[in-house]
Amino acid sequence: MNARRILGTLLLSCSLAAHAGRSCDARPPQLGAVEQGMALAQRTAERLDASGADVVALARVGQDLRRWGLRYSHVGYAYRDTNGPVAVWRVVHKLNHCGSGTASLYRQGLGEFFLDDPFEYAAGFVVLALDVQRRLLPLLRDNTWVARLDTPAYNMLAYPWSSRYQQSNQWAIETLAMAADPAACTRDRAQAWLRLRGYEPTTLHIGPLQRLGAEVSAASIRFDDHPNTKRFSDRIETVTVDSVFAWLERSGLGGRVQTIR
Numbered sequence: 001m002n003a004r005r006i007l008g009t010l011l012l013s014c015s016l017a018a019h020a021g022r023s024c025d026a027r028p029p030q031l032g033a034v035e036q037g038m039a040l041a042q043r044t045a046e047r048l049d050a051s052g053a054d055v056v057a058l059a060r061v062g063q064d065l066r067r068w069g070l071r072y073s074h075v076g077y078a079y080r081d082t083n084g085p086v087a088v089w090r091v092v093h094k095l096n097h098c099g100s101g102t103a104s105l106y107r108q109g110l111g112e113f114f115l116d117d118p119f120e121y122a123a124g125f126v127v128l129a130l131d132v133q134r135r136l137l138p139l140l141r142d143n144t145w146v147a148r149l150d151t152p153a154y155n156m157l158a159y160p161w162s163s164r165y166q167q168s169n170q171w172a173i174e175t176l177a178m179a180a181d182p183a184a185c186t187r188d189r190a191q192a193w194l195r196l197r198g199y200e201p202t203t204l205h206i207g208p209l210q211r212l213g214a215e216v217s218a219a220s221i222r223f224d225d226h227p228n229t230k231r232f233s234d235r236i237e238t239v240t241v242d243s244v245f246a247w248l249e250r251s252g253l254g255g256r257v258q259t260i261r
Helices: 003-016 031-051 110-114 130-141 168-180 187-196 208-217 241-251
Strands: 055-061 074-081 088-096 103-109 120-127 202-205 235-238 258-260
Touching: 031 055, 031 074, 031 088, 031 110, 031 120, 031 258, 055 110, 055 130, 055 241, 074 110, 074 130, 074 168, 074 241, 088 110, 088 168, 103 110, 120 241, 130 168, 168 187, 168 241
Parallel strands: none
Antiparallel strands: 055 074, 055 120, 074 088, 088 103, 120 258, 202 235
């Protein structure tokens, strides 16, 4: 994919989903940020083309999570779109609305995916197992099916085994579960499938003052879906990209994570 094609995709995506998942600052993106985002998008397209895959789990470094021992902050599914005259890569993912308590699904080009003021212009992807790709691809192309397990109520630290809220990475693995097993057609069943297949969430150690401050200052963070026994012992379990990537390889549902800089 050349830079002109990426730019065209980027401009189209911006017109359809302006400010999706970004801060509420209305300032236009800076030229340097656009250039770096476009460069990463082009390099990603080249790597995905070379992988031979039709569907991959694609992550970005949107926030600095090093204090938690984490690398990536956000994951979606990139799939090869062959509907037009030339195949291009699209990304389906869930984004929070300006730090609010709600989120929606978006279908974007690679340029828009990386034009989000990231902490670092780097990406990681996992090529999914062929059977998973085959099952997931038609679902990602269908607006109705891709939203089947979507819950608009958003919580950045949503408990993985509750359906009260849903964060972006949680939507991704629950949707994979539904694609892999048609019986996992509700969030509860998808979560049961994930447990059966050995998914293990990340445990963050967050004290009571940190929890209180987060709940007061951000509408996108809640702890009332976490079991009291874990919450009051400062153990907050949530779905992180790093835990998803580790699980995909461990379970045989995907390969090793590949990095792009």
